[in-house]
Amino acid sequence: MTTRRPGAKVTTMKHAFSSPPSGEDRPARSYTVAGHAVEVPKLASGLHIVATPIGNLGDITLRALAALAGADVIACEDTRITRRLLDRYVVSTPLTPYHDHNAESARPKLLRRLAEGAAIALVSDAGTPLVSDPGYKLVRAAAEAGHTVTALPGASAPLAALTVAGLPTDSFFFAGFLPPKEAARRSRIAALARIPATLVLFESGPRIAATLADLAAGLGAREAALCRELTKLHEEVRRGDLVALAESAAAGELRGEFVLVIGPPAAEARPGVDAADALLQQALARATLKDAVGEVAEATGLPRREIYQRALALTKEAERKPDHGAAD
Numbered sequence: 001m002t003t004r005r006p007g008a009k010v011t012t013m014k015h016a017f018s019s020p021p022s023g024e025d026r027p028a029r030s031y032t033v034a035g036h037a038v039e040v041p042k043l044a045s046g047l048h049i050v051a052t053p054i055g056n057l058g059d060i061t062l063r064a065l066a067a068l069a070g071a072d073v074i075a076c077e078d079t080r081i082t083r084r085l086l087d088r089y090v091v092s093t094p095l096t097p098y099h100d101h102n103a104e105s106a107r108p109k110l111l112r113r114l115a116e117g118a119a120i121a122l123v124s125d126a127g128t129p130l131v132s133d134p135g136y137k138l139v140r141a142a143a144e145a146g147h148t149v150t151a152l153p154g155a156s157a158p159l160a161a162l163t164v165a166g167l168p169t170d171s172f173f174f175a176g177f178l179p180p181k182e183a184a185r186r187s188r189i190a191a192l193a194r195i196p197a198t199l200v201l202f203e204s205g206p207r208i209a210a211t212l213a214d215l216a217a218g219l220g221a222r223e224a225a226l227c228r229e230l231t232k233l234h235e236e237v238r239r240g241d242l243v244a245l246a247e248s249a250a251a252g253e254l255r256g257e258f259v260l261v262i263g264p265p266a267a268e269a270r271p272g273v274d275a276a277d278a279l280l281q282q283a284l285a286r287a288t289l290k291d292a293v294g295e296v297a298e299a300t301g302l303p304r305r306e307i308y309q310r311a312l313a314l315t316k317e318a319e320r321k322p323d324h325g326a327a328d
Contacts, residue, residue: 031065032090043070043119047142049135050121051128051154055232057088059155065089067152071121075110077133081125098122103134107141114147128156132176132202157230158200161259164237165198165225168264172198178211183282185211187299189218190275194302199262205255212246215262218275223263229256276302280311289315 030039048067053059068074069091075098076082082095098106110120122129122138129135143149158174173195179185192199203211212226221241226249228236234256238245242262276296283292293311297304 029069031069040066040070043067045117045119046148046150047114048121048150048152049129050123050152052085052123054126054155054157054230057085059231061154064152064154067121068093072118074121074123076123077125082123100134107138110138111141111145114142157259160230161200161227161261165261166239167223167225167261168198172200174200177202186214186218186279189214190279190299193219193275197264201260203258203260208254208258209249212249216242216246217278225261227259276307277310280314
């Protein structure tokens with residue numbers, strides 16, 4: 001049964017992408033905008049990738065609402081979060097969870113429903129699905145099985161951050177979340193240092209200060225923009241170099257969800273060399289020379305011979321330091 005606000009005007013819309021078979025009885029499906037209930041036909045069978053707002057629920061598109069209302073089921077990361085969006089627009093389509101922890105068991109069930117002719121809308125908690133979520137495996141499996149896969153574009157946190165950062169957008173690399181453990185994070189940063197493009201990263205409040213400190217150490221004073229709670233009530237964009245942003249983050253607690261945009265390295269820079277020295281010092285403290293060289297060469301992509309020469313130089317410097325101390 002379709003829920004409508006009392007006194008709401010009902011408008012019927014037909015969409016080119018949702019033509020139900022003739023003669024089949026379809027229940028009324030609708031969404032409500034500004035007090036007007038809009039009836040839509042059943043969505044065409046297949047998997048529909050639907051972008052949803054990253055914060056402000058007003059950023060939903062009309063096409064997305066029609067798809068969510070017309071689908072047989074909506075696969076989502078967290079049913080509680082998606083339910084808030086559906087309640088806002090009075091959409092009564094049933095929800096089913098699909099996330100990292102249940103994907104292996106949930107995916108076959110969704111594929112069976114697709115085989116039966118169902119229309120499934122896939123959404124994430126916020127933004128465009130498949131960006132830092134397990135959706136790509138479902139898309140791949142659906143496409144391999146011959147089902148239609150349709151994209152309904154809309155809000156995207158990486159693109160929103162790029163538009164306000166004031167940094168080059170002609171070439172950018174989305175790196176998602178960095179590893180939570182310090183050693184792995186620094187290794188990943190060293191690898192990212194070689195990329196001649198603007199970098200876009202996700203980070204959470206509890207880890208942002210440590211992440212910025214490691215980025216400043218590994219990438220130097222590159223231009224950057226720290227975008228917090230985009231499209232939400234407490235939206236904030238801090239612009240500056242990584243060193244300044246790291247110092248600011250260390251001075252006070254930052255809360256919320258962050259997108260960090262980092263400008264590309266200078267044309268004359270040699271990305272990864274300074275970071276490689278820092279990684280070598282860490283690796284040499286816990287591994288043999290050979291193992292340390294191999295580990296850092298793999299992490300940075302720099303030539304193994306160059307890493308070996310730097311390791312020898314660092315080892316000699318470390319051996320000389322105690323002698324200087326004794327002479328003093």
